[in-house]
Amino acid sequence: MKKLNPSIKHHSLIGAFISVWIFLFAFFIRPFEHGTMDLQVWIKVSLGFSLVAFLCYGLTSFLQKFVYQKVSEWSIRLEIMSLLFFYILYTISTYIYYKSSIIKGIYDFFEFFTEIILIASLILTPILILVRIYSIKLIPETSDAITIKGDNKLDILKIKQSELICISNSQNYVEIFFLENGQLKSKLIRSSLKKLETNFDFLIQVHRSHLINPAHFKSWKDSTTISLTQLEIPVSKNYKSRLLAL
Template identity: 30%
Template sequence: MLNKKYPFDPSLKHHFIIAFGLAIWIFVFLYFTEPLDVSEFQKSEKLIYLPLYGLLGAFCYLVFLPIQNYIHKKNDQNWFVKSEILFFLIFILVSIVIARIFYLYVIVLGEQNPYTLWYHLKTVLIPAFSTILPIIIFGRFAFGKYKIKQTEAQKIEIKGEGNYEGLRLFFKDVVCIQSSDNYVEVFYLSGTELKKSLIRNKLSVLADEFPQLLRTHRSYLINPFHFSQWKTANSKLFVLLSHHIEVPVSRTYQKDVKTVLNSTTI
C-alpha cells in the first residue's frame, strides 16, 4: 500500500498556487471565525497578524519543496503513498515549530502567561490543521491527476493485433523497432533502462502509422532522436543508436536515411 504510486505534479508553479490558496484560506478562516484570542484583536491588528498567519502557512508548505523534488528524482520521477505521507509529516512538524515561535515572539511578546505548548496544540494548532490539511490534500491530488492526464495525452500507442497487446510510450523513449516474422520487437527506454517487447503486428503498418520513425532496412525502423554515429563494416553501412544498438542501413534507404540523420546532427 505504501509503495503504491500516488498522483503527483512536480510543477513548482502549481505548488505555488497551492501555497497561495492556503495563505488566502487561512486568512479568511481566521478573520471570519475568530477562533480563541483572534476576537481580542482590534480590526487593524487583524489586518496585520492574520495575513502573517496565512503567509506562515504558505511558507511552511513551500519550505519542503526542495526536499520533495529530491525525493521525486531519487525515485526515478515517481511519487508514492509513503512519499506523500512523509511530506505531510514534515509539513505538520515544521508548521507547529514555526507557528509556536510566531506566537511566542510576535503575538504575545512581553505578555504574561502565554499558552503552554500542550494547550496551544490542543486548542489552536490541531483544530487549525483539521481545516488546512483537506485543502492541501485536495490541491495536490487534483494537480497530480491533471499532470497524469497531460502526460498520457503526450504518449503514443503501439498497438498489436491482439485485444490486449500494445505499448503506451513517449515517442522519445522509442529507440527502434525490428521485424520478427509476424511480430515486431520494440526497443524502448524505461527510465535509463533499455527494454524490449514483442508485439504481433507488421513493420509496414507501424511505418505508416508513425511516419516520424525512419525506415533504414526492410526489417528496421529507428527513432532519429537516438542516432549516435555512423559505422561501416565489410562495405555495409550501419547506424549506432543509444545503448549501443547497431542497425543496418540497406542501399534502398541509404539516401533518405543520410539526409534525415545528417540534418538532425547539424
C-alpha cells in the same frame, strides 16, 4: 497517493490557496481569543499565519521535488512524510510568531498546538489532500505519437512510436510494420528509408533495406537474422555492430 506533481509552479498555487484559507480561518473563526485582541491585531494574526503557511509549503515543495528526483517514485509513506514536514515546520514557525511582541500570545506550546494547530489541521488536511491529488491531473501528458508522411498527400500514418516495429524498402515505396491493438499491420507509402531515418532519429538501420525500432528488438535468431515483435528480418554485416551495442 502513488504519484506526485513535482512542479514548483503548481505547488505555489496550492500554497497560495492554503494561505488564503488560513487567512480566512484565522480572521473569521478566530480560534483563540485573549479578550484584548482588537481588529488590528487579528489582521496581523491572519496575515502572519497565512504568510508563514505559504513559505512553509513552498519549502516543502522544494524538498519533496528533491526527494522525488532522487528516488524517481512517490508513495503514500512519502506523501505522509511530506505533509508531516509541512505541519511541523508550520507549527514551529507560527508558534514563534504567536509568542512574538506582535501578537504576545499567552498559550504555551501544548495549548497552542491543541487549541489552534490541531483544529486547523483537522479541517485543512482533507482539503489539502484533495488539492494535491488534483494537481496530478495538471501534469502535462507526454505523448509518443508520430506522424509518418509520404510523397503523396494521402500517404499519412499516425501511430505511437512504441507501436512502430520496423520500416522496409519496397522499390519506390517503404512498407511500415506496426502494431494495432496488438496485431501486426503494415502500410505502404511512397518515400525512402533515408528520408525516414533522417526524420526519426530513434530508428536504427540494420540492413540496406530495413530500419528498426530498437524497442522491438527481441533476440538474434542466427548470425544474419534478428527477431522483432512478430517479425524476423535480415541483418547486414556492415550494420551488425549497432545491434550488438544494444
